Amino acid sequence: MSDPSHDQFPDPRSLAAYAESAIVEDDILLGARERAVELGAPTISPAVGAALSLFATLTNAKAVVEIGTGAGLSGMWLLGGMTPEGILTTIDVEAEHHRAARQGFVAAGIAPSRTRLINGRAAEVLPRLADESYDLIFVNGAIIDQPRYVGEGVRLLRPGGVLVVHNAAADGRIADPERTDPDTVAAREAAVAISEDESLTPVVIPLGSGLLVAAKRR
Numbered sequence: 001m002s003d004p005s006h007d008q009f010p011d012p013r014s015l016a017a018y019a020e021s022a023i024v025e026d027d028i029l030l031g032a033r034e035r036a037v038e039l040g041a042p043t044i045s046p047a048v049g050a051a052l053s054l055f056a057t058l059t060n061a062k063a064v065v066e067i068g069t070g071a072g073l074s075g076m077w078l079l080g081g082m083t084p085e086g087i088l089t090t091i092d093v094e095a096e097h098h099r100a101a102r103q104g105f106v107a108a109g110i111a112p113s114r115t116r117l118i119n120g121r122a123a124e125v126l127p128r129l130a131d132e133s134y135d136l137i138f139v140n141g142a143i144i145d146q147p148r149y150v151g152e153g154v155r156l157l158r159p160g161g162v163l164v165v166h167n168a169a170a171d172g173r174i175a176d177p178e179r180t181d182p183d184t185v186a187a188r189e190a191a192v193a194i195s196e197d198e199s200l201t202p203v204v205i206p207l208g209s210g211l212l213v214a215a216k217r218r
């Protein structure tokens with residue numbers, strides 16, 4: 001029986017397909033996507049990219065931290081929504097991924113002064129970044145590390161800033177109570193930490209492999 005308290009849900013798959021088809025990437029973004037495929041680095045979907053750009057615009061983002069540069073596709077989307085002088089700090093453990101990302105940033109005409117690529121393990125880099133100094137934190141590293149990145153991300157965010165966790169649904173497994181593999185458990189742990197943190201206003205957005213988005217209260 002349908003719930004009369006809200007409109008009936010359309011089929012989630014067709015809605016997701018519609019959301020993705022509404023976003024068309026240009027040749028520069030498609031080039032970054034191709035480099036990511038060559039490197040075997042998974043990427044965000046076009047609709048997730050558009051959402052990142054939207055959040056960067058809404059927060060008037062001048063300083064963003066990204067965990068998991070990959071080939072730079074999400075970074076390009078983020079930079080597109082940031083202020084013209086805004087700086088993206090993006091962390092990746094793979095130097096090869098950073099080389100590909102740099103190639104994309106150059107192709108997109110992004111000034112080198114707008115990107116700070118830090119090569120290293122995020123768990124070692126994040127503690128060196130300053131408290132409450134960033135407008136947006138994008139978490140897109142390994143799922144197993146999400147709980148740690150959420151803790152660091154909340155510390156780094158200024159009041160009014162936004163935390164975005166990609167793959168928050170652990171490839172759809174999070175809602176299945178039978179699934180207790182380490183990644184799913186880690187994704188649940190991150191989601192619980194966010195929901196129990198009274199400084200945050202969270203929502204799950206069913207784009208890509210699940211975006212968990214939370215604003216830090218002012």
Ligand SMILES: C[S@@+](CC[C@H](N)C(=O)[O-])C[C@H]1O[C@@H](n2cnc3c(N)ncnc32)[C@H](O)[C@@H]1O
Nearest residue numbers: 043044068069070073074092093121122140141
């Ligand atoms: C899903 S890909 C990022 C994709 C990118 N955000 C995009 O959509 O264009 C995840 C990236 O996280 C990096 N990574 C994995 N573990 C890491 C760690 N402990 N510290 C830093 N980077 C890590 C991988 O090398 C990989 O490039």
